Amino acid sequence: MNIDEIIKNICPIPETSKNSLKEYITEVSFQKGFILIESDKVIPYIYFLKKGIVRAYASTENNDITFWFGMEGEPVVSMKSYVDEKPGYESIELLEDCDFYVLETEKLKKLFNEDIHIANWGRKFAERELVKTEELIISRQYKTALERYKDLLKEKPYLLQRVQLGHIASYLGITQVSLSRIRAEIK
Numbered sequence: 001m002n003i004d005e006i007i008k009n010i011c012p013i014p015e016t017s018k019n020s021l022k023e024y025i026t027e028v029s030f031q032k033g034f035i036l037i038e039s040d041k042v043i044p045y046i047y048f049l050k051k052g053i054v055r056a057y058a059s060t061e062n063n064d065i066t067f068w069f070g071m072e073g074e075p076v077v078s079m080k081s082y083v084d085e086k087p088g089y090e091s092i093e094l095l096e097d098c099d100f101y102v103l104e105t106e107k108l109k110k111l112f113n114e115d116i117h118i119a120n121w122g123r124k125f126a127e128r129e130l131v132k133t134e135e136l137i138i139s140r141q142y143k144t145a146l147e148r149y150k151d152l153l154k155e156k157p158y159l160l161q162r163v164q165l166g167h168i169a170s171y172l173g174i175t176q177v178s179l180s181r182i183r184a185e186i187k
Helices: 003-010 015-022 079-084 105-114 116-142 145-155 165-172 176-186
Strands: 025-030 035-037 045-051 054-059 064-070 091-094 098-104
Touching: 003 015, 003 045, 003 116, 015 105, 015 116, 045 105, 054 165, 064 116, 064 165, 079 116, 098 105, 105 116, 116 145, 145 165, 145 176, 165 176
Parallel strands: none
Antiparallel strands: 025 098, 035 091, 045 098, 054 064, 054 091
């Protein structure tokens, strides 16, 4: 997905504002397995996935808990770093070779002060991230593992072809054995 589409999907802005924003955006590529964002570090960038898929996870003593997958067109960001300039709690791992558009948070905040359209775009970006988080929390609290799996099949079927089942089980909050049972039940 190209950067013009990504910007527009967050919130359409005038061409001059979009061009000002794009002046600060560069492209980077990393290989599968690379840790793009490390927990307990301030990350001064916002990434937008041009190509590939990533997962966000938090580590415990015994394992990693996957709580989000990002794919083409989506922002990849530590919101705690973005909003508070404090270390985030998540790590982001590349599950495929990935291409990103990258924007320094400091430069974006400078543009917020110079262009109301970019400031509104940034507000819309943060609002969308908040809604995604809210939906995830509600799903985890009120839906069964079977319901969460069915939602995943409906909303993100590509994950089953592109992501290891262990990561999907973790994302659903279940073991791989439970995931196998659910998959067999649905067939």
